[in-house]
Amino acid sequence: MQNADVIEIGFLCYPQVQHATILGLSDLFRLAERESVTSGDCEHRPRLSLTQWHWSDQQQSLVSFESEHMSFEEKHMAFEEKRLSSAADAPTPALIPDLMILPPTLGDPMPSEQAQRYAPGLRQLHGAGCRLAAICGGAFILAESGLLNRRTVTVHYQHAECFQALFPEVRLDLNPLLIDSGDILTTGGVMSWVDLGLHLVAHYWHIDTMLAVARVLMVDPPGRQQRYYQVFSPRRQHGDVAIEKVQTLLDEQAIEPGGGSISLAVLAQHAGLEVRTLLRRFQKATGMTTTEYMQRLRVGRAQEQLQRTRLPVDRIAWDMGYRDVKAFRKVFTQIVGLTPNDYRRRFLVS
Known part of the structure; x- marks a missing residue:
């Protein structure tokens, strides 16, 4: 968390991550900034810093790099390394983004033994006030931290049975496409990053800016439901x-x-x-x-x-x-x- 004029949004990058989500959201936020300038909405025009966070085997920690500070008039790239270790020490505020996004994966959800390495860092971020947003299969990584226990979240309906078996303490609602619990957001579906992006534009900018972005992209404003797209797939592997x-x-x-x-x-x-x-x-x-x-x-x-x-x-x-x-x-x-x-x-x- 930097200052009131800059909002840092981090992306958790991991093997098989869907890079299109990171690029698409970055472009969507640029468009939001442009639309806020066009509409004269100076009061609700934050400056964004986008960072990518990776797991470092050498440092055994989450490391962020490539901080991109955005504004409509000018944009510059600056290398900025931050490290969030798996130690119990509380991280300094300068290390903490305002929001960490866990993008979806191109393949199967990450196995538990691999996802567990991210759990301490995610708990540190959350404990320091960072909001966490998991898109589709990204929820499997977030769930390993225990932060979703006894919460109602959503995932892609095709992952529901596997997710529930791995994380029985998490309540699933497969009807909505996006659930915002304040400190934690979850979405179902690989392309639900569009809905999340518009939802965040309304939060960090203004609802009018969000509607303007939706019109330019010719997509529906947030409000779609996951059940529109579901196909009934009955349980068959029950053994009875x-x-x-x-x-x-x-x-x-x-x-x-x-x-x-x-x-x-x-x-x-x-x-x-x-x-x-x-x-x-x-x-x-x-x-x-x-x-x-x-x-x-x-x-x-x-x-x-x-x-x-x-x-x-x-x-x-x-x-x-x-x-x-x-x-x-x-x-x-x-x-x-x-x-x-x-x-x-x-x-x-x-």
């Missing part, structure tokens, strides 16, 4: 053979055009279980009831139809087994966060 048989039967029923519902008695007989046992084991294995499971299967198929065809919504509802179109619209909106018509307008493949 009887429940797997029920899931297969439900999957087959869901792809039958106009297929109706299957009674619990039929499902229980198919699994060789009593109804109460079926309900208990199905909930444990899949995390949802048989009704919720079937609804998500049908809504997933409806999403495909809305994206790929111009069939009327009433026809799609009928094909999904719904005789009450209003009920279909209600269930679809509850699960996806958009009405069927809004979903089609947004995602129809021309």
Whole structure:
């Protein structure tokens, strides 16, 4: 943390980091500064210092370098090395950025044994007042520090099962694309850096500057939800053979055009279980009831139809087994966060 006129934003660079995020956010912040000058918003025009932080095997610490001080009129590059050791000593304020961003990875999330090396430094930064922002897979690194325990965060929905198994004390909400808890921010999705960047522009500059940047880039202001993009992927690796048989039967029923519902008695007989046992084991294995499971299967198929065809919504509802179109619209909106018509307008493949 430098002074009131300069805001330092650091990027944690690690093997397989997505460099496009770092470059994209740097450009987005430059654009924000330009727009703030154009609009005459001098009161909300901070000067940014962007730093990249790396793990140093030699020093066993986080080291930052290449500090880029930005202003619209002039820009200069200055080499500036800072070191945040893994020792327990409190770092001096001059070493601490205002915000540290953990970008996403291009591959699988970083293994725990590698991510743990960053944990002491991240705890030091947070303890000294630095805000932390994890984008998509960056949350795996941040979670190793323990700073996400007993918090509600978001990650990419495809990483959710793995993340929850590794960090059971962290609460996941996969509906929002961005969660801001004040001192810690998390986003789901590799490209959610755009949403984070605009969110930070509104915070450090002004909401009018953020809206101007969004218009120039022709992107939506922050507010998208992750569930718009989710595709239902049911749990299958639970090891309960009887429940797997029920899931297969439900999957087959869901792809039958106009297929109706299957009674619990039929499902229980198919699994060789009593109804109460079926309900208990199905909930444990899949995390949802048989009704919720079937609804998500049908809504997933409806999403495909809305994206790929111009069939009327009433026809799609009928094909999904719904005789009450209003009920279909209600269930679809509850699960996806958009009405069927809004979903089609947004995602129809021309």
